[in-house]
């Protein structure tokens with residue numbers, strides 16, 4: 345259960361007073377689907393990395409891609425742009 349701030353504790357007008365604070369909000373918590381990458385057919389073209397709107401695709405030193413799910417909203421864009429159909433959207437049961 346998330347503890348929401350009392351209205352008396354909230355900043356008037358909900359102003360953003362701290363740059364980069366969106367990093368703290370786990371927008372992936374309301375995801376219903378999650379991308380699963382089949383690395384055996386991935387050609388490391390990085391289309392998914394370029395097009396993910398939430399910067400959730402990570403690339404290791406070998407150029408292999410993975411998904412960082414903290415902010416992944418399950419939009420499926422990465423799956424749509426993959427030229428090898430290496431990304432499948434699966435129900436997120438975590």
Ligand code: SF4
Pocket residue numbers: 378379395396397398399400401411415416417418419420421422423
């Ligand atoms: S499902 Fe959407 S948010 Fe998640 S990794 Fe793919 S493009 Fe990014």
Ligand code: SF4
Pocket residue numbers: 381385386387388389390391392393409425426427428429430431
């Ligand atoms: S778009 Fe598909 S083939 Fe390209 S890096 Fe991502 S998973 Fe691999």
